[in-house]
Amino acid sequence: MNRKELLHNLLPQTQCRRCGFADCKAYADSMDRGISSPNLCPPGGEATREALFSVLGMPVDPIGAIHKDEEILIARIYEDECIGCTKCIQQCPTDAIIGAQSVIHTVVEQWCTGCSLCVSVCPTDCITLVPISDLALRISAHESGVRYSEMKERLAVHGRLEEQREYLDVEDHEQESLKDIVAAALDRKGQVLEE
Ligand code: SF4
Ligand code: SF4
Ligand code: SF4
Numbered sequence: 001m002n003r004k005e006l007l008h009n010l011l012p013q014t015q016c017r018r019c020g021f022a023d024c025k026a027y028a029d030s031m032d033r034g035i036s037s038p039n040l041c042p043p044g045g046e047a048t049r050e051a052l053f054s055v056l057g058m059p060v061d062p063i064g065a066i067h068k069d070e071e072i073l074i075a076r077i078y079e080d081e082c083i084g085c086t087k088c089i090q091q092c093p094t095d096a097i098i099g100a101q102s103v104i105h106t107v108v109e110q111w112c113t114g115c116s117l118c119v120s121v122c123p124t125d126c127i128t129l130v131p132i133s134d135l136a137l138r139i140s141a142h143e144s145g146v147r148y149s150e151m152k153e154r155l156a157v158h159g160r161l162e163e164q165r166e167y168l169d170v171e172d173h174e175q176e177s178l179k180d181i182v183a184a185a186l187d188r189k190g191q192v193l194e195e
Protein backbone atom coordinates (compact mmCIF):
# COMPACT_ATOMS: atom_id res chain seq x y z
CA MET A 1 0.00 0.00 0.00
CA ASN A 2 1.47 3.39 -0.93
CA ARG A 3 1.31 6.50 1.25
CA LYS A 4 -1.71 7.99 -0.52
CA GLU A 5 -3.70 4.79 0.05
CA LEU A 6 -2.59 4.72 3.68
CA LEU A 7 -3.75 8.30 4.20
CA HIS A 8 -7.04 7.54 2.47
CA ASN A 9 -7.65 4.49 4.62
CA LEU A 10 -7.19 6.54 7.78
CA LEU A 11 -10.00 8.93 6.84
CA PRO A 12 -13.53 8.30 8.17
CA GLN A 13 -15.07 8.00 4.70
CA THR A 14 -18.15 10.06 5.43
CA GLN A 15 -17.47 11.89 2.12
CA CYS A 16 -18.88 14.99 3.82
CA ARG A 17 -16.64 17.51 1.96
CA ARG A 18 -15.96 19.51 5.12
CA CYS A 19 -12.25 19.36 4.26
CA GLY A 20 -13.02 21.38 1.16
CA PHE A 21 -12.45 18.49 -1.23
CA ALA A 22 -14.92 16.49 -3.28
CA ASP A 23 -14.37 13.37 -1.18
CA CYS A 24 -11.95 11.65 1.20
CA LYS A 25 -9.83 10.35 -1.67
CA ALA A 26 -9.25 13.82 -3.11
CA TYR A 27 -8.17 15.09 0.32
CA ALA A 28 -5.78 12.15 0.77
CA ASP A 29 -4.29 12.88 -2.61
CA SER A 30 -3.75 16.52 -1.71
CA MET A 31 -2.07 15.61 1.59
CA ASP A 32 0.15 13.11 -0.15
CA ARG A 33 1.28 15.76 -2.59
CA GLY A 34 2.14 18.09 0.29
CA ILE A 35 -0.54 20.61 -0.61
CA SER A 36 -2.99 20.23 2.26
CA SER A 37 -2.54 20.12 6.01
CA PRO A 38 -3.65 16.99 7.94
CA ASN A 39 -5.86 19.30 10.00
CA LEU A 40 -8.86 19.50 7.76
CA CYS A 41 -11.06 16.50 8.60
CA PRO A 42 -13.38 17.30 11.52
CA PRO A 43 -15.23 13.94 11.49
CA GLY A 44 -11.92 12.12 11.99
CA GLY A 45 -11.39 13.68 15.40
CA GLU A 46 -8.07 13.80 17.22
CA ALA A 47 -7.03 10.18 16.65
CA THR A 48 -7.29 10.51 12.88
CA ARG A 49 -5.53 13.86 12.89
CA GLU A 50 -2.57 12.47 14.83
CA ALA A 51 -2.38 9.38 12.61
CA LEU A 52 -2.31 11.54 9.48
CA PHE A 53 0.54 13.66 10.84
CA SER A 54 2.40 10.46 11.74
CA VAL A 55 2.07 8.94 8.26
CA LEU A 56 3.28 12.20 6.75
CA GLY A 57 6.26 12.23 9.11
CA MET A 58 5.29 15.60 10.55
CA PRO A 59 5.05 16.69 14.20
CA VAL A 60 1.45 17.13 15.31
CA ASP A 61 0.61 20.83 15.08
CA PRO A 62 -0.92 21.82 18.45
CA ILE A 63 -2.24 25.06 17.03
CA GLY A 64 -4.02 23.23 14.27
CA ALA A 65 -6.42 21.37 16.54
CA ILE A 66 -9.44 22.79 14.78
CA HIS A 67 -11.72 19.95 15.68
CA LYS A 68 -12.67 17.89 18.69
CA ASP A 69 -14.20 14.45 18.74
CA GLU A 70 -17.74 15.03 17.54
CA GLU A 71 -21.19 13.70 18.32
CA ILE A 72 -22.26 10.69 16.28
CA LEU A 73 -25.10 11.81 14.05
CA ILE A 74 -27.44 10.23 11.55
CA ALA A 75 -30.10 11.73 9.33
CA ARG A 76 -33.85 11.40 9.85
CA ILE A 77 -36.55 12.45 7.43
CA TYR A 78 -39.84 13.81 8.72
CA GLU A 79 -41.84 11.85 6.22
CA ASP A 80 -45.06 13.83 6.61
CA GLU A 81 -43.31 16.80 5.04
CA CYS A 82 -41.46 14.93 2.26
CA ILE A 83 -42.65 15.74 -1.26
CA GLY A 84 -40.50 13.10 -2.97
CA CYS A 85 -38.35 15.53 -4.92
CA THR A 86 -35.30 13.15 -4.83
CA LYS A 87 -32.82 15.97 -4.13
CA CYS A 88 -31.56 14.22 -1.00
CA ILE A 89 -30.93 10.91 -2.80
CA GLN A 90 -28.82 12.71 -5.33
CA GLN A 91 -26.56 14.03 -2.59
CA CYS A 92 -26.14 10.91 -0.48
CA PRO A 93 -22.66 9.37 -0.84
CA THR A 94 -23.60 6.01 0.63
CA ASP A 95 -27.02 5.36 -0.93
CA ALA A 96 -28.55 5.66 2.50
CA ILE A 97 -31.77 7.30 1.30
CA ILE A 98 -34.44 5.38 -0.52
CA GLY A 99 -37.56 6.47 -2.30
CA ALA A 100 -38.58 7.45 -5.82
CA GLN A 101 -39.82 10.51 -7.66
CA SER A 102 -42.93 11.90 -5.97
CA VAL A 103 -42.83 9.08 -3.43
CA ILE A 104 -41.89 9.42 0.20
CA HIS A 105 -38.19 9.17 1.05
CA THR A 106 -36.65 7.63 4.11
CA VAL A 107 -33.17 7.02 5.56
CA VAL A 108 -31.70 3.55 5.94
CA GLU A 109 -30.04 4.48 9.19
CA GLN A 110 -27.42 1.76 9.25
CA TRP A 111 -25.92 3.17 6.03
CA CYS A 112 -25.95 6.84 7.03
CA THR A 113 -22.59 8.44 7.84
CA GLY A 114 -24.14 11.63 9.19
CA CYS A 115 -22.36 13.62 6.48
CA SER A 116 -25.24 16.17 6.41
CA LEU A 117 -25.09 16.66 2.63
CA CYS A 118 -28.79 15.86 2.31
CA VAL A 119 -29.92 18.41 4.88
CA SER A 120 -29.36 21.68 3.04
CA VAL A 121 -30.81 20.52 -0.29
CA CYS A 122 -34.23 19.60 1.07
CA PRO A 123 -36.79 22.16 -0.10
CA THR A 124 -39.15 21.42 2.78
CA ASP A 125 -36.50 21.30 5.54
CA CYS A 126 -37.73 17.89 6.55
CA ILE A 127 -34.31 16.29 7.12
CA THR A 128 -32.52 16.67 10.42
CA LEU A 129 -29.47 15.12 12.03
CA VAL A 130 -29.99 13.38 15.33
CA PRO A 131 -27.36 12.08 17.74
CA ILE A 132 -27.01 8.38 18.38
CA SER A 133 -25.29 7.00 21.44
CA ASP A 134 -23.60 3.94 20.00
CA LEU A 135 -20.95 4.13 17.27
CA ALA A 136 -21.63 0.47 16.53
CA LEU A 137 -25.02 1.50 15.14
CA ARG A 138 -23.37 3.49 12.38
CA ILE A 139 -21.81 2.21 9.20
CA SER A 140 -18.05 1.54 9.51
CA ALA A 141 -15.55 3.68 7.62
CA HIS A 142 -14.61 0.67 5.51
CA GLU A 143 -18.19 -0.12 4.54
CA SER A 144 -18.92 3.52 3.85
CA GLY A 145 -15.91 3.70 1.52
CA VAL A 146 -17.04 0.58 -0.32
CA ARG A 147 -20.60 1.87 -0.72
CA TYR A 148 -19.31 5.20 -2.01
CA SER A 149 -17.10 3.49 -4.60
CA GLU A 150 -19.95 1.24 -5.70
CA MET A 151 -22.30 4.19 -6.02
CA LYS A 152 -19.86 6.09 -8.21
CA GLU A 153 -19.34 3.06 -10.44
CA ARG A 154 -23.10 2.56 -10.77
CA LEU A 155 -23.70 6.21 -11.58
CA ALA A 156 -21.01 6.09 -14.26
CA VAL A 157 -22.80 3.17 -15.92
CA HIS A 158 -26.50 3.83 -15.33
CA GLY A 159 -26.95 7.41 -14.19
CA ARG A 160 -29.03 8.44 -11.22
CA LEU A 161 -32.54 7.70 -12.45
CA GLU A 162 -31.72 4.09 -13.29
CA GLU A 163 -30.20 3.66 -9.89
CA GLN A 164 -33.32 4.89 -8.12
CA ARG A 165 -35.53 2.63 -10.19
CA GLU A 166 -33.30 -0.29 -9.27
CA TYR A 167 -34.15 0.11 -5.59
CA LEU A 168 -37.80 -0.54 -6.09
CA ASP A 169 -37.83 -2.98 -9.00
CA VAL A 170 -35.24 -5.68 -8.49
CA GLU A 171 -35.96 -8.87 -6.68
CA ASP A 172 -32.98 -9.88 -4.55
CA HIS A 173 -33.07 -10.13 -0.78
CA GLU A 174 -31.51 -6.76 0.04
CA GLN A 175 -33.73 -4.85 -2.36
CA GLU A 176 -36.78 -6.61 -0.93
CA SER A 177 -35.82 -5.41 2.51
CA LEU A 178 -35.45 -1.87 1.13
CA LYS A 179 -38.95 -2.12 -0.29
CA ASP A 180 -40.11 -3.06 3.20
CA ILE A 181 -38.47 0.08 4.60
CA VAL A 182 -40.19 2.26 2.00
CA ALA A 183 -43.49 0.51 2.63
CA ALA A 184 -43.13 1.13 6.36
CA ALA A 185 -42.42 4.82 5.70
CA LEU A 186 -45.46 5.07 3.44
CA ASP A 187 -47.53 3.31 6.03
CA ARG A 188 -46.51 5.92 8.59
CA LYS A 189 -47.78 8.54 6.15
CA GLY A 190 -50.97 6.63 5.40
CA GLN A 191 -50.01 5.72 1.82
CA VAL A 192 -49.41 2.46 -0.03
CA LEU A 193 -46.42 1.40 -2.15
CA GLU A 194 -47.60 0.76 -5.70
CA GLU A 195 -46.28 -2.52 -7.18
S1 SF4 B 1 -14.61 12.63 6.12
FE1 SF4 B 1 -15.26 14.56 5.19
S2 SF4 B 1 -13.78 16.10 5.96
FE2 SF4 B 1 -12.90 14.06 6.32
S3 SF4 B 1 -11.65 13.69 4.50
FE3 SF4 B 1 -13.63 12.74 4.11
S4 SF4 B 1 -14.77 14.31 2.98
FE4 SF4 B 1 -13.04 15.36 3.96
S1 SF4 C 1 -28.65 10.19 4.59
FE1 SF4 C 1 -27.87 12.31 4.51
S2 SF4 C 1 -26.50 12.45 6.28
FE2 SF4 C 1 -26.84 10.26 5.87
S3 SF4 C 1 -25.16 9.66 4.54
FE3 SF4 C 1 -26.87 10.20 3.22
S4 SF4 C 1 -26.54 12.37 2.71
FE4 SF4 C 1 -25.25 11.89 4.48
S1 SF4 D 1 -35.06 16.42 -0.32
FE1 SF4 D 1 -36.62 16.49 1.30
S2 SF4 D 1 -38.57 16.65 0.23
FE2 SF4 D 1 -37.05 16.01 -1.29
S3 SF4 D 1 -37.22 13.76 -1.29
FE3 SF4 D 1 -35.60 14.29 0.16
S4 SF4 D 1 -36.64 14.41 2.15
FE4 SF4 D 1 -38.23 14.47 0.58
